Amino acid sequence: MTTIAHLIAGDRLSTGSTYEITDPYTEQVIAVVADGDRTAADAAVAAAADARDAWAATPVETRRRVLGRAGELLEARRGELVDLAIADTGARRAVAEQTQVDAALARLRHWSALPADLLTVPAEPVASGLAGTVTRTPVGVVGCISPYNFPLLAMVGKIAPALFAGNTVVMKPAPQDPLLVVALTEALNEALRAEGAPAGAVNLVTGAGAEPGAALVDHPEVGAISFTGSTVVGTEIYRSAAPGMKRLLLELGGKGALVVRADADLDAAVAGATRAWTVHSGQICVTPARIIADTSVHDELVGRLRTALDDLVHGDPRDPATTTVPLISDVQRDRVAALVAGARAEGATVHTAANVPDHGYFHPATLVTDVGPEATVMQEEAFGPVICVTPATSDDEAVAIANSTRYGLTDQVYSRDLDAAHRMAARLAAAQVGINTCARRADLPFGGTKASGLGRSGGTHALDSYTDLHATVQPADWV
Ligand code: NAD
DSSP, X not given: OOEEOEEETTEEEOOSOEEEEEOTTTOOEEEEEEOOOHHHHHHHHHHHHXXXXXXXXXOHHHHXXXXXXXXXXXXXXXXXXXXXXXXXXXXXXXXXXXXXXXXXXXXXXXXXXXXXXXXXXXXXXXXXXXXXXEEEXXXXXXXXXXXXXXXXXXXXXXXXXXXXXXXXXXXXXXXSOOHHHHHHHHHHHHHHHHHTOOGGGEEEOOOSSSHHHHHHHTOTTEEEEEEXXXXXXXXXXXXXXXXXXXXXXXXXOOOEEEEEOTTOOHHHHHHHHTHHHHSGGGOSTTOEEEEEEEHHHHHHHHHHHHHHHHHOOBOOTTSTTOOBOOOSOHHHHHHHHHHHHHHHHTTOEEEEOSOOOSSSSOOOOEEEESOOTTSHHXXXXXXXXXXXXXXXXXXXXXXXXXXXSSEESEEEEEOSOHHHHHHHHHHOOSSEEEESOXXXXXXXXXXXXXXXXXXXXXXXXXXXXXXXXXXXXXXXGGO
16 A cells, blocks of 8 residues: 655645545545644745745636646546545445535536636726726635545635635645545646746645644744634634734534424425434535424424434445444544434434444434433534434524524524515524425635634635735826
């Protein structure tokens, strides 16, 4: 098995120490990866800083072609990437195809086709005899730090707007599943070479621990950090980035509420709620983790969820019959198990799925009922296949429960009364609310309020996190 090295300005940089990547289902080692430290991160930042001016001066058309060409190169390897996503993340095939790979390629295509004039902001007409211009300028070197779950999609969501805007990047993927980001880096390197663009525009550092990411955050040459991950680490980054006054995009944890009003279509609500079991086993920040059901439909809903729980198939992600996959690691499995054990200890009723394989990092899909809003399992993110259901006697109470956590990422409202649903959506603290759907639109602003983060990605809103607004002013009669 070859060791995967850091990729700095297109060159492999091997460090002495390495660590292993395991397939979450087979528990077999599938790759050996460089275990980077501060020295590796510093080398990557130095390369990105060297390339900063040349890449910023590279025409936007060329920068877009690099993104487009990288997308084509990855598309040509699609089958291989899907298999890699299954082995690296444990995603079942449909999730690996649609969300791990195709959604990421679509995002690259999207940014490669956006107009260059997005970087010019229309200024007010002449005011007080003065004319002005406003331009989006790159912040310089961007440190892109991503979590495990959808590694390619998360990283493309960072590097595409950052490179489009003329920044150079250092990528630091999650320790658990970095292999698709290695493929992304290879494709970007090839595309940079083909365009005669500076190789140091794109750099990759891997590592098993916090050190390389932390080194990017406090490096003086890094102008912005784009971070997706836990609220605990995001808070640390906010603090460490303060002395350098770095631009920050912080996409952090969530504990989504799915409110089921009395008049809801229960089939639709159940289909939405059970995504927490069937879409990557709840290892998604936007997973519907708390179901807040009007008392008139609560028992019916719980009954339907129990039936759905019994129908789940925990198994091999490569088997099309599988609905529920292992978690990324034994560490994450044990973390979820501790949260569920705590729910039991606090008096909740816990229903778990049966027939879970005896290997792989599975935590059985779990339904927690008879649980109040203050219970730890209702407040803390599981990032696993755990759904809690609690009753509400009114819209007011449902909103109060939904807003009672420290998070504010995504919520949903299920109701046949769209006016009432929109009124409720406006009162929810989440940054994005789905009405009768758990789907997201990639072009709408996405991010968090409260402890779920700072800044927005989604569509071209992401540019705010990767650019500064630069203004010029001059006498109008000189125009
Ligand atoms: P994590 O915070 O443990 O790690 C995220 C990344 O930060 C990893 O690359 C890790 O190596 C790095 N890191 C760790 N310590 C660091 C430090 N001190 N400085 C800089 N970097 C450091 O998160 P995770 O376990 O990989 O992912 C799960 C979390 O991510 C969940 O909380 C989930 O809600 C969140 N998430 C949020 C979104 C979103 O869009 N809001 C999307 C996906 C995941």
